[in-house]
Amino acid sequence: MDETLGIRREDKSQWERRAPLAPVHVKALLEEHGLRTVIQPSKIRVFSDDEYREAGATVSEDLSGCNLVVAVKEIPKTLLESSKAYMYFSHTIKAQPYNMAMLGRVLDLGCTLMDHEKVTDDQGRRLVLFGYHAGLAGMIDSLWALGQRLAVEGIRTPLEGVKQAYEYPSLAAASESLREIGRALRAKGGLPEALGPVVIGLAGYGNVSLGAQYVLDQLEPTTIEPEALGGQEPGRLYKVVFREEHMVAPREEGAPFVLQTYYDSPELFRPTFARYLDDLTVLVNCIYWETRYPRLVTMEDLKRLYDPALDGTPRLRVIGDISCDVEGSIEATVKATQPDAPVYVYDPAAGRATDGVEGRGPVIMAVDNLPCELPREATESFGAALAGFMPQAVRTDYGAGFDTLELPAELKRSVIAHGGALAPAYSYLEKHAIRGGAG
DSSP: OOOEEEEOOOOSSTTOOOOSSOHHHHHHHHHHHOOEEEEOOOSSOSSOHHHHHHTTOEEOSOOTTOSEEEOSSOOOGGGOOTTOEEESOOOOTTOOGGGHHHHHHHHHHTOEEEOGGGOBOTTOOBSSOOHHHHHHHHHHHHHHHHHHHHHHTTOOOGGGGOOOGGGSSSHHHHHHHHHHHHHHHHSTTSSOGGGOOEEEEEEOOSHHHHHHHHHHHTTOOEEEOGGGOSSOOTTOEEEEEEOHHHHEEESSTTOOOOHHHHHHOGGGEEEOGGGGGGGOSEEEEOOOOOTTSOOSBOHHHHHHHTOTTSOSOOSOOEEEESSOOTTSSBTTOOSOBBTTBOEEEEETTTTEEEESSOSSSOEEEOBTTGGGGSHHHHHHHHHHHHGGGHHHHHTSOTTSOGGGOOOOHHHHTTEEEETTEEOGGGGGGTTTOOOSOOO
8 A cells, every 4th residue: 555645636617726735734744744745736726836846745647656635626537546545525415416427436436535524523513624714705705796886886985995805915915905994994984874884794603604704803893783783873884693593483483492403403493584684785694504494595585675666775785605505595696606707696576697796686796616715825724624634544444344444533424435335424325326427
């Protein structure tokens, strides 16, 4: 068994400049664990080939001799090798149709597939993730969208100075720029009183939300609780964070809200978030969602808000859908976008999406690869969490049966498939996997 780690080149899109490990992690694995790394060359990766060479890695197209190959995004099924062990975001655990042929190929070839998303502790908490950086970039892009939308309405504010996340050289540079914009917003006339209060609401409070809140806090908004919404002071900036009890309520009249009951039996709950939409200027969606849960914002909610018979402009200008489940928790997220065309206006009455920030309806920011916009910081943070698992993962004998795989529990939970079969926890995918396809 060759105790060598392979890192695949990312090529899913021109924006994918991340890597699973940064040069500093490769160097530490070599010096502290004697672990060799082979990395494929890349012209777009945020860290250059030479930086990896200087860290002790071999830069080569050939990863065939590596016992484990890691990547960020899915590896195309045509590049999978028989009996090889892989680790990447497979986007298969919800039986996503676009990856079922890839999963079938993994099974046909007897590969081991580990998914970063399922590296969890005993409480099911994710340990290797980009969520915080999705929140950072998503809030920056949402603030950019707000500045642009207000400008086309003829409302000039310092928010016009916000750039998209990828346009800043670093997170530190973005933070400094936002702090300066925040000072301008707090100055007299920074936010015109005619605009009313500018209220930015965040749905969720996990890692994604924490990243988004970090960015928003650079503007020094006034924080309020959801129960206090309504009647805020015109010309001021506010932040409000929503939890599950603000999004849904028990269907049974008078029943108390119990969070675990909601997680276990969401059908017992009804959506209630629409009551807050009239008071929000921006909604930033940071929640995890599956089809069994109620939607956060429905088409009907937006039709009511943007009813052509109503006078004036609704307060809600932007929905920053960081979670980006197409037709999911935000039903008007009808498509995902890329950083070079990050937003569209969804017209609820016409049922039509138009790229840009002009039109009747909210601006939807639905970039589905937001951490790519902060590739250096995202890679450094992700790699710091992943690197500790690599020595044992690379030195594991993947020829052993699933029950005897010598992996730490955190990694064992991430094994989707092994030796031509799905791991027990993922057996439900059997009816979805497309086997027998050509490589």
